[in-house]
Amino acid sequence: MKTILVTCAIIQFEDKILAVQRSETMKLPLKWEFAGGKIESGESELDCIKREVFEELNIKIEVKERLTPVTHQYPNFKIKLIPFIAEYLSGELKLREHCSFLLADKDELITLDWAEADLPILKEFIEL
Numbered sequence: 810m811k812t813i814l815v816t817c818a819i820i821q822f823e824d825k826i827l828a829v830q831r832s833e834t835m836k837l838p839l840k841w842e843f844a845g846g847k848i849e850s851g852e853s854e855l856d857c858i859k860r861e862v863f864e865e866l867n868i869k870i871e872v873k874e875r876l877t878p879v880t881h882q883y884p885n886f887k888i889k890l891i892p893f894i895a896e897y898l899s900g901e902l903k904l905r906e907h908c909s910f911l912l913a914d915k916d917e918l919i920t921l922d923w924a925e926a927d928l929p930i931l932k933e934f935i936e937l
């Protein structure tokens with residue numbers, strides 16, 4: 810099965826982290842994730858994450874660090890999820906695809922119902 814390359818961003822707003830919830834009509838409905846999406850052909854990882862965050866949330870970010878990618882097999886598809894830590898720069902947050910968002914601290918983040926591929930990423934981030 811083909812592996813889909815996906816970037817995601819752990820976006821920090823001062824001392825809080827942004828988590829977004831997938832809507833009922835998306836794949837993995839109502840699961841929590843970090844904003845991001847599929848890398849387009851010829852696109853760099855960094856261009857992808859900045860584009861996806863702007864398309865989904867209407868905000869600009871500054872990418873700070875790349876964490877360890879996670880390859881995960883879901884029942885119907887396989888992804889390689891490439892995580893970045895980023896900081897909010899500008900723009901008014903608008904949810905264009907997700908049904909809700911949360912600005913949370915690390916303790917609160919771990920209580921959410923995450924997309925499975927995000928769990929190792931969350932663990933790495935929390936232990937930083």
Ligand SMILES: Nc1nc2c([nH]c(=O)n2[C@@H]2O[C@H](COP(=O)(O)OP(=O)(O)OP(=O)(O)O)[C@@H](O)[C@H]2O)c(=O)[nH]1
Nearest residue numbers: 815817835836837842843844845846847888924926927
């Ligand atoms: N953006 C993002 N996607 C994630 C995360 N974790 C995770 O498993 N994914 C999966 O990665 C896949 C690709 O993301 P996407 O947002 O571009 O895909 P999609 O299903 O909305 O778009 P599609 O309808 O075109 O397939 C999705 O199936 C999503 O469930 C995450 O933290 N962020």
